Amino acid sequence: MSPMVNNFNERSVALESWYSRGNGRYILDQTRAALQEMLTTSFGYHILQMGITRQHRLFDDSLINHKIYLSGRIGGDVGLVARGDALPLEGDSIDTLVAHHCLDFASDPHQVLREMQRVLAPQGQLMIIGFNPYSLLRCSTLLRGLSRESLWHHHHPISNNRLTDWLRLLGCEVQSTHHLYAVPPAGAGKLQQRVAQCDLWSRERNLPVGGLYIVHAIKQVSALHPPRRRLRFGRNRL
16 A cells, blocks of 8 residues: 555544544534535535545535545545546546545645646536644644644645636636534533534624635636536546
8 A cells, every 4th residue: 555545544533533523523514514514505416525524424415416525545435546646537527525534634736736627617616624833723733732643733724715707717706605613612611501502603704713714616617618528537537
C-alpha cells in the first residue's frame, strides 16, 4: 500500500471517529439542516457526494434520484472509490456536487477543486463543506495542543476568502456562505443552554467565527457551450 493511500486511510479513520462522538454528531446535524434548503432546490439527473469518510450521507434531502457517494476508501455507503484529484467521471456530467472536507485534507486542494469544476454540469450547484482556519474552534484546538493529534495534524483548512477567489478563477459564482459551529456544546443544565443559545445567536447572524463553513456556488458558462454528455465512469481515470 502506497504512503499516499496510508495517509488517506489514517485521516479518514480519524475524521470518522471524530464525527461519531458528541461534538461531531452535533455539527453533522447542523450541516444537514443547513444543506436541506439548498438540496431541495437542486434539480437534474445526477448528484455526487465526495468525502473522506464513508457513512456520512449529506445529500439525502435532494430530489435527484441518482445519488453517488465517492470516497477513497471502500465500505459504508461508498458506491465509487476514487481519488478526489482524478475523478473517474466525464466532464459536465454532475448536476449537484456536495464536497465534504475534500479540500481540508488534500495534498493538492486546487487540483481537487479543478476536478469538481470539470465534472460539474453548466449551471450545476457546488456545495463545499470545510473547516474554518480562523474560527474559535481552531484557536481552541491550537491552544490546547490538540493540533498534534492525528486528525488535526494533517488538516490544512482553506479560508472562505481564498476559496471564493479560487472558485471565481474557475468560473464558479458563489451564491452564499453559511458559518456553523461557533460555540461547541459544553457543560450541563443551564450552562449547556447558555452555550447553545450563544451558538444559535452566532448562526442566525452568520458570523464568520464558526468552526465550519458551507460555500454554495454555481458553475457559470458562456451562452454557447457544447451539448451535455451522458454520465459515464471512465476506467482510465481510476
